[in-house]
Amino acid sequence: MSFTPEEVLETRLMIKEQGLDVRTITMGINLLDCASPNLDEIKENIENKIISFAKNLSKVASSIEDDFGIPIINRRITITPISLILGNLKSIQEISFEYINALNNPLHNKNQLSTYELSEDIINCCLEIAKSLDKAAKEVNIDYLGGYSALVHKGFTRADFCVIKSLPAVLSSTERVCGSVNVASTRSGMNMNAVKMMGDIIHKIAKKTQNKNSIGCAKLIVFANAVEDNPFMAGGFHGIGEAESCINVGVSGPGVIRNVVKNEENSDFEQLAERIKKTAFKITRMGQLVAQEASKRLDVPFGIVDLSLAPTTRPFDSVAGILEDMGLETTGCPGTTAALALLTDAVKKGGLMASSYVGGLSGAFIPVSEDKIMTDAARKGILTIEKLEAMTSVCSVGLDMICIPGSTFPTAISGIIADAMAIGMINNKTMGVRIIPVIGKNVGEEVKFGGLLGESVVMPVKNVSCERFINRRGRIPAPVHSQQN
Numbered sequence: 048m049s050f051t052p053e054e055v056l057e058t059r060l061m062i063k064e065q066g067l068d069v070r071t072i073t074m075g076i077n078l079l080d081c082a083s084p085n086l087d088e089i090k091e092n093i094e095n096k097i098i099s100f101a102k103n104l105s106k107v108a109s110s111i112e113d114d115f116g117i118p119i120i121n122r123r124i125t126i127t128p129i130s131l132i133l134g135n136l137k138s139i140q141e142i143s144f145e146y147i148n149a150l151n152n153p154l155h156n157k158n159q160l161s162t163y164e165l166s167e168d169i170i171n172c173c174l175e176i177a178k179s180l181d182k183a184a185k186e187v188n189i190d191y192l193g194g195y196s197a198l199v200h201k202g203f204t205r206a207d208f209c210v211i212k213s214l215p216a217v218l219s220s221t222e223r224v225c226g227s228v229n230v231a232s233t234r235s236g237m238n239m240n241a242v243k244m245m246g247d248i249i250h251k252i253a254k255k256t257q258n259k260n261s262i263g264c265a266k267l268i269v270f271a272n273a274v275e276d277n278p279f280m281a282g283g284f285h286g287i288g289e290a291e292s293c294i295n296v297g298v299s300g301p302g303v304i305r306n307v308v309k310n311e312e313n314s315d316f317e318q319l320a321e322r323i324k325k326t327a328f329k330i331t332r333m334g335q336l337v338a339q340e341a342s343k344r345l346d347v348p349f350g351i352v353d354l355s356l357a358p359t360t361r362p363f364d365s366v367a368g369i370l371e372d373m374g375l376e377t378t379g380c381p382g383t384t385a386a387l388a389l390l391t392d393a394v395k396k397g398g399l400m401a402s403s404y405v406g407g408l409s410g411a412f413i414p415v416s417e418d419k420i421m422t423d424a425a426r427k428g429i430l431t432i433e434k435l436e437a438m439t440s441v442c443s444v445g446l447d448m449i450c451i452p453g454s455t456f457p458t459a460i461s462g463i464i465a466d467a468m469a470i471g472m473i474n475n476k477t478m479g480v481r482i483i484p485v486i487g488k489n490v491g492e493e494v495k496f497g498g499l500l501g502e503s504v505v506m507p508v509k510n511v512s513c514e515r516f517i518n519r520r521g522r523i524p525a526p527v528h529s530q531q532n
Contacts, residue, residue, distance in 0.1 A: 067330065069337050070299040070357050071121040072108050073278035075285035075350060076100050076292050078127040078194075084135045086172055090179040093132075097124065097183035097192075100292050100347075105188040107344045111337055119337070120499075124184060125283040125295075126194035129176065134206040138172050142205045150240055151202040165212045173213035174220060181221040191266075193283035195226040198273070201235040201522075211241075214248050218263040219255035225281035231271035231468040233475040236525040242468065243517050245269050246461030250484055253453060257486035260494050264483040265448065269464050271471030271478040276351045276406045282444075282479055293350035294342045297407060298334035299357040300326075302364045304394070308372040319373070320393040327354060327397025335402045353407025354398035355443050356390070358418035360501040366390075366411050367420035367430075378421055379430030387411060388441040408477055410443035416496060416503035417448055426504045432463070440470050445479040450494045450503045453486035460484060462513035473526050 081092035101124055108119045133139055142165075177195055184192040195217060197207040214226055228245060231237035249264055256263035268282035275286020278295035285293075307326050311319050334352040342349035358366045367378040370386045391410040398405045413435065415421050424430035432449060439445040445467050451460075464480045471478025485494050488505045495502040 067300045067303050067333070068118040068120050069296060069334060071123050071278050071280075071297040072104070072119055072337065072341055073123040073125055073283060073295045073297065074101050074104050074292060074345070074347065075125045075276070075289055075295060076127075077285060077289065078132050079287070082132050082135050084137050086136060086138075086175065089132065089136070090176060093176065093179050094183045094186075097126070097180070098186050101187040101189065103345060107341055110344070111340055115336070115340070117333065117337060121191070122189045123278065123280060123283065124187070124189050124192045125278070125285040126180070126192065127287065128194055128196040128198055128284050129180075130197040130204065130206040130210040131287070133173070133176070133209060134204060136172065138169050139205050139209050142169070142208070144205070147203055147205050147208060150208070165209060169209055170213050170216050173209055174216050177213070177217040177221050177224050181224050184223040189223070191223050191225050191280040193225045193227070193280050194285060195224050196228065196284045198229045199238055199241045200229050200232040200271075201238065203241070211244060211248060214267060215251040215255050215263075218252050218266050225266045225283070227268045227270055227273065227282045227284060229270040229273040230464070231472045232525075233272060233472050233528070234525060237271070237465065237468050237472055237523040239465070239517070239523055240520050242461050242465050243458075243520060245464055246457035246459070246517070249460050249482065250457040253484045253486050257453070260488070260496060261453065261483050261485045262496055262500070265481065265496065265500055268479045268481045269468075271468040272476060274407060274477055277408055278353050279355065279357065279408065281481065289350070290348050293348045294338055294345065295350040295353065295407065296334050296338040296341070297353040297355060297357070298330055299355060300330040301356040301358050301366050301369060302361070303330060304356060304390070305363060305365065305369045305372055308369055316389060320389055323390065323393035324397035324400075327394045328401040330354060331398040331401035331405065349404065351404045351406030352398070352402050354394060354405060354409045355407065356394060356411040358412065358414065358421070359499060360417060360419050362419050365418050365420040366413055367418050367424060371420065377427065377429045378424040379434045383434065384437050384441060387413070387438050391441055391443065408443040412444055412447060413438055413442050414448035414481070415506075416450065416494070416501045417499060419501065422501065422503050425506055432506055432508065436466060436470070439467060439478060440474060444477070445471070447479065447481050448483070448500065448503065449481070450483045450485050450488070450505045451508050452489050452505055453484050454489070455484045455508050456512075456514070458512070458514040458517045459508055461517045463508070465517070469523075472523075475528070
């Protein structure tokens with residue numbers, strides 16, 4: 048790939064004045080060959096493989112920064128969903144298979160399901176493996192490691208169940224480990240047993256980390272149609288269809304796009320979309336350059352470039368700011384979903400023309416706490432959870448970094464998750480929920496996380512019950528278009 052002097056100068060201007068950066072360089076690592084019936088052997092295998100593959104990741108990212116002048120904000124690792132590694136463990140195999148069958152059976156005994164808990168020994172076993180992941184991540188000097196994950200959209204294995212039940216202990220006791228659970232897909236429908244369970248799990252994580260504004264919940268995403276090559280956290284994992292290892296890059300440029308929109312005040316929608324597409328093309332070209340250079344220096348295959356407009360707490364680096372510069376008085380007012388649809392589509396079209404390997408979640412993220420202008424709109428009460436839900440139908444991820452009262456019932460959290468999963472399932476798109484019930488905080492109170500996670504306000508959840516609906520359990524069938532072949 049060659050670049051003209053004009054392209055280089057233009058990119059330098061984007062970096063210097065408009066906050067363009069590579070948000071993350073992420074190495075995916077397959078850990079399937081780390082499985083063993085012995086806990087100590089699994090831990091040793093995991094640590095050795097991660098350190099062996101990723102020992103130069105941070106150093107190479109820094110060298111690319113120095114050589115090309117392109118900021119690389121995060122270095123990350125994704126691994127094979129950990130539930131696929133744990134199945135051979137002797138302690139996990141001792142879990143009652145009858146219980147797992149009951150959990151996957153819509154005619155199960157509800158009372159039995161609500162009372163079953165893992166033994167302390169099994170929780171500690173999962174926690175030890177998570178701490179090994181954390182230790183390896185620290186050893187190779189990366190920011191986050193994604194893949195403490197389970198894929199349960201069609202049902203649970205014993206290992207899946209253990210991973211999910213251990214999430215409160217793991218996410219409250221590790222620093223860099225992130226988790227995700229895929230509970231729905233267009234092909235299989237929605238596992239409402241898992242949705243019910245995740246409401247309880249999120250509430251427990253919030254309680255376990257309440258002394259830090261329930262920040263443990265920021266390291267967990269619940270997915271529909273999770274992708275296998277997502278370089279972003281908390282939802283990234285290395286899918287089983289991926290290579291032994293690969294390099295995925297996530298590029299972000301909301302400040303650059305915002306500058307373009309500001310300069311197109313008198314343009315019609317077609318002209319505006321065209322300008323956004325051309326700019327997204329240039330941003331993606333930069334991401335491709337970094338990905339290919341990292342691939343060459345690490346001798347690891349290049350996977351994908353994810354062009355997602357991921358905001359930061361810097362006011363100019365805001366997706367909500369882009370929407371308001373299109374002509375909205377405040378994000379959340381009428382017209383917001385249409386503006387976001389235009390933006391997301393134009394960004395994807397531009398990116399697809401710039402690289403043959405655009406993947407991940409490419410589009411636009413709308414994390415409330417990480418986008419200062421979005422937080423301000425929520426503070427005013429104009430941007431609500433219901434409006435965000437509508438916006439999720441056209442954005443990259445879904446309900447992201449939303450703070451709700453700590454007193455919210457777990458079944459209400461499950462209801463919010465189910466609504467978002469339904470949008471993903473029916474529309475055949477990836478959908479995620481990263482929601483934080485902040486223990487001890489009520490509607491309107493401020494919550495500060497610091498760093499990239501920013502700050503937010505506690506948003507109201509409608510005070511009416513969905514408990515009877517959530518407690519039906521079973522699986523919501525896949526939509527009719529799931530039968531396409």
